[in-house]
Amino acid sequence: MEIKVLQNILEANDQxxxxxxxxxxxxxxxxxxxxSAPGAGKxxxxxxxxxxxxxxxxxxxxxxxxxxxxDAERIDRLGVPVVQLLTGGGCHLEAALVGKGLAELPxxxxxxxxxxxxGNIACPAEFDLGEAAKIGIxxxxxxxxxxxxxxxxxxxxxxxxxxxxxxxxxxDFDLDLFDxxxxxxxxxxxxxxxxxxxxxxxxxFARWLEARVGDAAKxxxxxxxxxxxx
Amino acid sequence: MEIKVLQNILEANDQxxxxxxxxxxxxxxxxxxxxSAPGAGKxxxxxxxxxxxxxxxxxxxxxxxxxxxxDAERIDRLGVPVVQLLTGGGCHLEAALVGKGLAELPxxxxxxxxxxxxGNIACPAEFDLGEAAKIGIxxxxxxxxxxxxxxxxxxxxxxxxxxxxxxxxxxDFDLDLFDxxxxxxxxxxxxxxxxxxxxxxxxxFARWLEARVGDAAKxxxxxxxxxxxx
Numbered sequence: 001m002e003i004k005v006l007q008n009i010l011e012a013n014d015q016x017x018x019x020x021x022x023x024x025x026x027x028x029x030x031x032x033x034x035x036s037a038p039g040a041g042k043x044x045x046x047x048x049x050x051x052x053x054x055x056x057x058x059x060x061x062x063x064x065x066x067x068x069x070x071d072a073e074r075i076d077r078l079g080v081p082v083v084q085l086l087t088g089g090g091c092h093l094e095a096a097l098v099g100k101g102l103a104e105l106p107x108x109x110x111x112x113x114x115x116x117x118x119g120n121i122a123c124p125a126e127f128d129l130g131e132a133a134k135i136g137i138x139x140x141x142x143x144x145x146x147x148x149x150x151x152x153x154x155x156x157x158x159x160x161x162x163x164x165x166x167x168x169x170x171x172d173f174d175l176d177l178f179d180x181x182x183x184x185x186x187x188x189x190x191x192x193x194x195x196x197x198x199x200x201x202x203x204x205f206a207r208w209l210e211a212r213v214g215d216a217a218k219x220x221x222x223x224x225x226x227x228x229x230x
Numbered sequence: 231m232e233i234k235v236l237q238n239i240l241e242a243n244d245q246x247x248x249x250x251x252x253x254x255x256x257x258x259x260x261x262x263x264x265x266s267a268p269g270a271g272k273x274x275x276x277x278x279x280x281x282x283x284x285x286x287x288x289x290x291x292x293x294x295x296x297x298x299x300x301d302a303e304r305i306d307r308l309g310v311p312v313v314q315l316l317t318g319g320g321c322h323l324e325a326a327l328v329g330k331g332l333a334e335l336p337x338x339x340x341x342x343x344x345x346x347x348x349g350n351i352a353c354p355a356e357f358d359l360g361e362a363a364k365i366g367i368x369x370x371x372x373x374x375x376x377x378x379x380x381x382x383x384x385x386x387x388x389x390x391x392x393x394x395x396x397x398x399x400x401x402d403f404d405l406d407l408f409d410x411x412x413x414x415x416x417x418x419x420x421x422x423x424x425x426x427x428x429x430x431x432x433x434x435f436a437r438w439l440e441a442r443v444g445d446a447a448k449x450x451x452x453x454x455x456x457x458x459x460x
């Protein structure tokens with residue numbers, strides 16, 4: 001009984017996600033779903049990468065949190081449209097709430113929407129939000145064993161940001177172990193070592209992201225090269 | 231409909247937790263439920279604090295994970311009984327699984343059972359495991375804004391470990407902001423600044439924990455001074 005209902009929740013979510021994917025494709029908007037543990041640096045990454053993206057790319061953010069509007073206030077200071085999604089206790093975003101958030105954005109004037117999920121590397125990976133790709137963030141202070149211990153997210157990501165590399169000298173993070181465990185789950189996704197504190201590595205990730213959104217995004221007249229999953 | 235079923239899940243969990251609480255009281259065993267984000271240092275804290283506890287205290291660990299037995303292997307090296315609880319995808323421990331784990335332990339020969347939850351600061355706080363207390367761990371590398379953003383856990387904890395203080399000089403962690411936000415949610419719980427890497431602060435937490443388990447634990451003939459919630 002419980003399993004059946006949980007399946008129904010996932011089915012309803014998948015349906016809402018499919019609708020979102022259709023809306024985004026119709027508007028040539030690429031959405032990425034940012035997932036990490038609390039404090040791994042989702043908002044900090046956005047604060048760094050958004051100013052580093054090509055000026056022709058029009059960006060907005062859906063900011064998911066259990067409580068407070070603190071992250072949305074940080075994004076607002078970047079001067080991009082931001083909508084706060086409050087789950088009110090929920091440990092992950094679901095497509096229905098993301099759909100409501102998208103309705104608040106001028107999709108026809110956007111190329112890229114970042115969906116910042118609730119800080120959690122267990123549940124959010126299970127819920128399709130209609131995004132083109134999930135991007136994971138692991139900070140080195142969390143330890144190199146996290147891919148093996150939370151396999152679904154690391155299996156699902158189209159790219160992995162390895163954040164806080166400025167703290168590598170002060171931690172026991174084992175890059176070889178991390179790489180071995182991560183590659184056992186995901187042979188394709190690039191890994192971007194960055195420090196959102198110093199800015200190291202951000203430009204590399206920004207260039208990759210721009211290429212995925214497509215340099216033919218509708219700001220230059222055509223649809224995005226890559227809309228849908230990649 | 232969905233809400234009703236989720237309530238039923240919580241009710242079933244509460245019933246299983248109440249049974250566990252009864253079993254533990256009957257055996258004079260104190261259980262603590264360790265909750266933190268992934269990589270905040272739950273296993274590292276156990277590796278540090280267990281050898282630091284009074285030799286007369288008999289300790290065991292229930293090790294909760296989504297996947298792998300890596301943490302249980304680390305605990306096993308301490309020479310204390312350990313049972314791995316694998317949720318197989320589940321983002322938190324529930325009382326039914328904890329009950330099965332406890333059945334594998336010689337409760338009559340134990341004083342203290344650590345239940346290490348899945349790394350997640352959203353969902354685990356919602357599920358009573360029959361513990362005497364929840365103990366939270368926040369690492370300074372996660373940022374000082376976490377209490378306000380994940381309020382339920384920080385409201386629930388009987389003590390908070392502030393881990394990785396050796397990294398404070400390299401982070402932007404704002405102790406004043408953290409203290410203000412945490413105290414708005416929880417006026418009682420002591421905060422123990424520690425470094426599981428250097429061992430700093432561990433003894434202080436160990437002494438506090440021993441006092442809560444009770445120096446009249448059954449190793450010296452009587453029931454624990456504090457069994458049940460504190």
